[in-house]
Amino acid sequence: MEASEPMTGTSVSDQEVFDAFPDVNLTYDNIEHFRGLLQHKLVINRCADCGHWIYPLRPLCPQCWSRDVNPTEVSGDGVLYYQTTLMEGRHMPGFEHPHLTGGVELVEQAGLRYLAPIVGVAGGEAVEDTPVTLVWLDTAAGPVAGFTPKAGE
Amino acid sequence: MATRSNPIQDQVAIVGVGAAPYSRDSQRSLLDLGLEAAVNAIRDAGVDRDQIDGICGTGLGLGIMVTHGAGALSLQGALGIPSLSWTMNGWLGSHLVYAANAVYSGACDYCLIVQAEHRISAWSSAANQDPYRVRASRFGVHSTVPNVHYSEGWIHGGESYAAFANRYMHDYGATREAFGMFAVNNRQWASQNPAAVKRTPFTMDDYFNARMIRTPLGLLDMDLPVDGAEAMVITTRERAKDLRPDPVLLHAMSLGQAPVAEFYENGNWGKQAPWKAFEHLWARSEIQVEDVDLWYPYDGYTPIALAYTEAAGFAPLGEGWQMLQDAWNPEEQKLALRGRTRVQTGGGSLSHGRVGGTNYYTEAVHQLRGNAGEGRQVEGAKTALFGIGSFFHDPTAMLFRVD
Numbered sequence: 001m002e003a004s005e006p007m008t009g010t011s012v013s014d015q016e017v018f019d020a021f022p023d024v025n026l027t028y029d030n031i032e033h034f035r036g037l038l039q040h041k042l043v044i045n046r047c048a049d050c051g052h053w054i055y056p057l058r059p060l061c062p063q064c065w066s067r068d069v070n071p072t073e074v075s076g077d078g079v080l081y082y083q084t085t086l087m088e089g090r091h092m093p094g095f096e097h098p099h100l101t102g103g104v105e106l107v108e109q110a111g112l113r114y115l116a117p118i119v120g121v122a123g124g125e126a127v128e129d130t131p132v133t134l135v136w137l138d139t140a141a142g143p144v145a146g147f148t149p150k151a152g153e
Numbered sequence: 154m155a156t157r158s159n160p161i162q163d164q165v166a167i168v169g170v171g172a173a174p175y176s177r178d179s180q181r182s183l184l185d186l187g188l189e190a191a192v193n194a195i196r197d198a199g200v201d202r203d204q205i206d207g208i209c210g211t212g213l214g215l216g217i218m219v220t221h222g223a224g225a226l227s228l229q230g231a232l233g234i235p236s237l238s239w240t241m242n243g244w245l246g247s248h249l250v251y252a253a254n255a256v257y258s259g260a261c262d263y264c265l266i267v268q269a270e271h272r273i274s275a276w277s278s279a280a281n282q283d284p285y286r287v288r289a290s291r292f293g294v295h296s297t298v299p300n301v302h303y304s305e306g307w308i309h310g311g312e313s314y315a316a317f318a319n320r321y322m323h324d325y326g327a328t329r330e331a332f333g334m335f336a337v338n339n340r341q342w343a344s345q346n347p348a349a350v351k352r353t354p355f356t357m358d359d360y361f362n363a364r365m366i367r368t369p370l371g372l373l374d375m376d377l378p379v380d381g382a383e384a385m386v387i388t389t390r391e392r393a394k395d396l397r398p399d400p401v402l403l404h405a406m407s408l409g410q411a412p413v414a415e416f417y418e419n420g421n422w423g424k425q426a427p428w429k430a431f432e433h434l435w436a437r438s439e440i441q442v443e444d445v446d447l448w449y450p451y452d453g454y455t456p457i458a459l460a461y462t463e464a465a466g467f468a469p470l471g472e473g474w475q476m477l478q479d480a481w482n483p484e485e486q487k488l489a490l491r492g493r494t495r496v497q498t499g500g501g502s503l504s505h506g507r508v509g510g511t512n513y514y515t516e517a518v519h520q521l522r523g524n525a526g527e528g529r530q531v532e533g534a535k536t537a538l539f540g541i542g543s544f545f546h547d548p549t550a551m552l553f554r555v556d
Contacts (some may be wrong), residue, residue: 141302
């Protein structure tokens, strides 16, 4: 399977999202996130009333119980909350071993973490709390939001 | 002292335990293993099978219609039990809580619990070459989580536990030795357990030299996939007195849950489900953590055991690794928390074998009856505490006692 081409700048139909992610349980609650991946936009559900970011992607704000939820693009900045290098065992979809994977705490909200490949780390030795920024990776398993240490940090 | 009402306290008892042999390749079906354990447990209890009126079988959130496995429906038919008034399936340690509440409420009087496990194809590259295991992966309790998108890719995998182990060391200054102590301790106990699959002791040096799988966790940090099964029979305390002199009483329990990190991506050490479970257990217990003789923390991955050990109150948040240093007995190569509490006396999931923690319950029943044997019996043990479940979800906090 060839690496996918990003569909930036174009509209993406529901059917195209279903076709691009055959193994994801796509629902009305999470499809905008995956549509965003195809367009190279990291989109997270957000409460329109109180501004709370809702992740995992759900249809009700757990803070104020509003159903007015808007999938919204995040800035792409965060810090590496935790990480592990996978030497063997099962693979993360689209990547081979050894592979550095982490949970990035996005700057938008405390505890808002997104699981992602961590790339461009000097010597492969990642350190918790390192500032990181979004980088798009097009893999055989589809587009993946990766993160890399911020320049100069 | 308990701070809230707990009417079920000491009112439900374990009267029968049984197992099927553990092995790496039994060449037997999941149901076959479950049935052997069930028959042994029912015989150990001394009840007639017609008296069994409740079954909690093996299943992972699939309700009663688990087929091709050891779910309640298959177990009842295969065992020829004519009539049930209560059924359910469960996994990890929760089945005992479900069943205890059913017995206490009168939904059933004698409940059979069966947990059977296979070394499934998803857990081992060797198992993934076995046509029986590959075929089973498509059915029932063997169904594996599909290979979803990267952002959901940590579910039911080791990545999250490894990452949290790194974060723990980063935040609290611990080293891998804290995790290794559970691995060495459990193997040392397994060397005294003839039912354990791995019985050759290893040292801390061996632990550090083991193959690295997901940093900082190596081969000896991870539980041992096996074929095996455990079963129990429980009933009310009053009925138990007529069956045997040494029923094991369920003193307090909780299925405390934190907001679930669905993809294992959020939550913090100290705020996860294990801490909730023990907060709710201690609120219901007349026994204190200082009085615990035997401690069985879930050891699917060694950092989980450390998390449950802190959550249960054996050490303050972030100080478990230091407490373990005081608890380590280099001559024995075993832990004794506060010089007293013994840990995973049967070898746990790491060395006895992985059956989801039900073997902790049955090992403790033998200990509390005083018949663990083989040099591993803890003299005078009266209480056993359990923390069985994931670091993220589905924890069971349970406390056994005997008179």
